Amino acid sequence: MDIADNKQLVKQGAEAKIFKGSFLRKPAMFKERFRKTYRHPILDESITKERMKAEARSLVRCRMLGIHTPAVYSIDFSTRVIIMEDVSEDTQTMRMYIDNVQNSNKNDVLKELKPLMERVGQIIATLHKNSIVHGDLTTSNMLVKLGRDRSTPEVIIIDFGLSYVDGSAEDKGVDLYVLERAFLSTHPNTEELFKTLLQSYRRNYGKGSSEVLNKLEEVRMRGRKRTMVG
Numbered sequence: 001m002d003i004a005d006n007k008q009l010v011k012q013g014a015e016a017k018i019f020k021g022s023f024l025r026k027p028a029m030f031k032e033r034f035r036k037t038y039r040h041p042i043l044d045e046s047i048t049k050e051r052m053k054a055e056a057r058s059l060v061r062c063r064m065l066g067i068h069t070p071a072v073y074s075i076d077f078s079t080r081v082i083i084m085e086d087v088s089e090d091t092q093t094m095r096m097y098i099d100n101v102q103n104s105n106k107n108d109v110l111k112e113l114k115p116l117m118e119r120v121g122q123i124i125a126t127l128h129k130n131s132i133v134h135g136d137l138t139t140s141n142m143l144v145k146l147g148r149d150r151s152t153p154e155v156i157i158i159d160f161g162l163s164y165v166d167g168s169a170e171d172k173g174v175d176l177y178v179l180e181r182a183f184l185s186t187h188p189n190t191e192e193l194f195k196t197l198l199q200s201y202r203r204n205y206g207k208g209s210s211e212v213l214n215k216l217e218e219v220r221m222r223g224r225k226r227t228m229v230g
């Protein structure tokens with residue numbers, strides 16, 4: 001990419017490389033999806049294009065809804081790059097943030113993390129009410145921005161490559177289930193904390209939330225049955 005000078009690799013993910021650089025003199029992140037050689041080249045190209053479109057579309061939609069996501073600066077299908085706002089200043093992944101609180105000697109981890117969980121529940125409720133299903137909710141795909149005054153941190157949602165628009169309760173239930181599985185396996189002893197998130201989701205979603213949460217319970221039971229059968 002000639003528009004970026006001195007790009008620096010900051011993260012090698014499963015699907016993409018993330019470079020830090022600048023775009024029109026602003027600090028920017030370059031998300032470059034690499035080719036998967038095990039896929040047929042034509043299929044690989046079309047999957048990549050769909051993911052890039054989904055990502056850019058949802059990033060823009062979220063911002064219109066007041067959900068904090070990186071601004072999209074540019075998208076180039078030929079080089080497989082999305083250029084977006086660099087939100088790394090004062091941020092860390094939610095995963096690291098929770099790890100740090102859990103490993104600190106604070107005696108009330110639940111109380112410390114409760115406001116954050118309420119915020120996440122509220123954000124996912126807003127996404128779902130507007131028919132955006134994220135598709136890959138994990139604590140690595142959420143960034144926590146610490147307020148200058150150390151008040152309740154702001155949450156930034158990223159990595160929308162698997163997102164899509166769907167109004168069904170089933171798909172929203174699965175979205176929550178993916179997060180629950182990721183959350184509880186990444187962060188031990190957080191069942192209570194996750195309940196806070198779901199309560200906030202219910203409260204903020206309002207009418208229709210019971211249908212989604214019933215679906216979540218159904219998907220959980222299916223999951224359990226599957227592990228019992230082996």
Ligand SMILES: Nc1ncnc2c1ncn2[C@@H]1O[C@H](COP(=O)(O)OP(=O)(O)OP(=O)(O)O)[C@@H](O)[C@H]1O
Binds near residue numbers: 013014
């Ligand atoms: N706009 C951004 N500003 C700051 N940091 C970012 C930005 N986008 C991505 N990152 C950082 O790069 C990491 C990987 O980004 P992302 O999740 O979009 O890619 P990925 O290929 O799906 O990675 P993974 O396979 O690890 O999920 C994030 O966890 C975050 O730390």
Ligand SMILES: [Mg+2]
Binds near residue numbers: 013159
């Ligand atoms: Mg990711």
